Amino acid sequence: MMFSSLDWGIVLVFIVTNLAMGWVLGRGVKTAREFNVGSGKTPWWAIGVSVVATYISALSFLGAPAWAYSDGLAALAIHLNYPIVILLVTAFFLPFFYNSGVASIYEYQERRFGTTSRAVMSAIFLVTQGLSTGAILYATALVLKFITGIPIPWAIVAITVLALIYTTMGGMLAVIWTDVFQAVILFGGAIVIMIALILLMPEPIADVLGNLKAAGRLSAIDTTLDANVPTTIWSGLIGMTLFHVTVYGANQMMVQRTLGARSIGDAKKSYLLMGYAAFPVYFLFFFIGVLAWGYYQGRPFDNTNEIILQFALDSGVPGLLGVLAAAVLAASMSTLSSAFNSMATASVIDFYERYFRKGASDAHYLAATRIMTLFWGGVIIIPAILYANSSGSILEVLSKIGSYFVGAKLGMYGLGFFSKHTTERGLLVGVFIGFVVIWAVATTTAIAWPWYCLIGGGATMGVGWVASRLLTGRQGEWSPYSIPGQRARFSVSGAPTSVDGWSTVPGRIDAKSLWLVVYLAATILGLVALEYLA
Template structure:
């Protein structure tokens, strides 16, 4: 294997461009607010691309093809739900957070329930984000180890340092604009890989597709009503819809960049971009895995996450290894920078500023946030090294890990939005019982992990409501931070209920967002037609 001068040039130019952008954007950051959410002048499309690039990480670039290599397009069902997810998030979550002017979305929990629930929610975020970021670091280190021979621990440290440099300099502005650049590199690299697979296929592509269909690799719609199968249409459209609602609606890393949008309409449009772009992007990654199965004729791999790397090596195309390395670095660094920035923000705003140094200067909090960015970079190296023992799809592994925690998030926000009688004491009882239920389901049953969010969230909400009634009794009025409470507040204050055609009231669906439902139906029909027409 030879990582040529051309390959090194591609990678080094990519790294240099990111560092220069971080330095340039960092010159204008003067306050903690600018570091946390940006300048308030960032265009919506850039925020939207940043949202996409943050979630479509190296896990997707390596893990999605690995997953499809094992299970075919059936695994794509997990990602069909984004139109419904974005519809719900833009209607219920974004207006709450954008209107409040907060830097940490978990401040909502304190306003709705109390300080303990805010600390619990922020802690859950920090733990889950630390684990997922560690997986992303490992995925990227795997690439560098594969193509250069650098030991994985050293590669993890090197990647962390690169991402920390420009994130610490530029904050959220650097995160967003480097994400835009990295997204172009990432998707460009994926398209090059797919074209190369088509061109270099050992048999005519028609025969390959026919063989893939015969092997069941092109079947994306599994109607089996079996809760032990993780990739059915039902787990995708029900269980994983709730999972992804918490990922995009109750996740500091995803929401934080929209808080610096010019208007509520821009914040919603940035998310709508994800609603439309997610399916073709994931289809691209999963289809690459299916084509790779045809290229290698189902040959087993010791580590399926190496498949795309092995293809780049086997193809012999000059510069393809460099393009692939830059694409994976782009995917990883876009997510790492967002994770470091959001975890530092939550740590300072939810804990340091609230419990340790109240009333300090803005310059102090800016310095504290930069220091916490470095601290989290150092901490995340540990789980990244531990992931080196994983040989299955890292995307699937991470999804399973996340499924243990999303039920608590779903329950806490569900009760906050829609329950009059839930109080903090009852809520915390519900969260504890929800975790116990998920542990029991995961260890004592064969129910597939996409259903854990529904089960955990249902347990949290049911027990939380009952415990609240027993411990605190009935509540006479709706909280002003519930959906009915917000509607009453808007009516009483006479505040505008829409700006430029976009609703400012939580709980109202924007008419133009309803096209997402049509889009979802079209994607399902397209997948059925793909298998039928081959």
């Protein structure tokens, strides 16, 4: 299958623009901190768009429509929770990390518990991020193979090299600003695909929506009280809320860019943008999949991840295949660049600087971070090739994989924030038992994966607290890195408890963030209305 000259022109302009931005932004990077978190002058909206673009990857562009093609809008329920997630993350996580001035968020674990906890958390991040980034690489390689016939392994290498070039040159500044450019391409491409589907339907869109409703494809609110069903509103608002709290609050890749914001208020506003933007973005991708089901009248596909690619080919619209290719590349590269940068940062700060080369010059650590960026780019190629054996929705596959690890993150931060008596020895016992419990649940029961975070996190916290009491006994005072400890520190030190109307104290919810709750209620009502009014 060959691209037209118009298609190739669209993709070439996209690639050249990314490389040019990386080169221009990279000229201003002089220190390791600038490479890791940026200049400290980046506007909040750019950071916010970068957060959105990073998580809305090629997995969403291909995987969400594939998932909706199979299950309708039901899977959208697990993405309803972002307003609650962002409310919790901005209140409990961001103030800890921003106030500390760290570049690696896992330094918190060392200050709260000890060096081993920090290493464990950072290692979990590197493993889980490597697996998820590999899936993103595969998704993008699938596009190139479909369009050009390039074998998936070669396509994976080509995409990796492209993302590595501008990430290695520009660091976090290049990541953020190329994310902004890529977000425009990504969401613009998705809107073009949706409009093309509506205009090219074999029958009037009103009739299509009626058929979709009759087939149950527009039902996003499932109130079934069955833990074996993965896409109920309860799994979305409870289980997946905890899952996504760890994704946005305890994930180096997501938090790292906010550490270079101008103020704590800017850091929080950048995340609030995600709280409001996530639902309409995911709705767009899932609705595309539902419309594709109407367009193809439920025709089965060998690989549902190729549905949108097949539509771009079948539509015959000039340049649509090029727009889709650029959009998927944008979705992928926004996440790849963030992953490479954050994994390199964690590797150097949490391991290399701490255990292998203490006290070296800033120039040395800058060079080491760039080398580690290249290293992780090479490593991630391996799981990407392994994903080629998957034919189901890659978004669903990745979500299931991630659910095995998030319980440990949730437990470690939950105990760190709210437990007085938990110590490192007990915590590590809890983490180990938490993994055992999740393995047992996954292999011996039919409980759906969105509940794994709650189960694993609960086991980690319960066992960790009991083991701490047995191994080290009661603690006399709250840790200064717990929520009560932080509040006590602010009251004694006289440090400002707010800046420009935004709280600097961990555990305090900003009044401006409460509008997210209203927004959540409106989205649920909107989905109910869609089903009954279509």
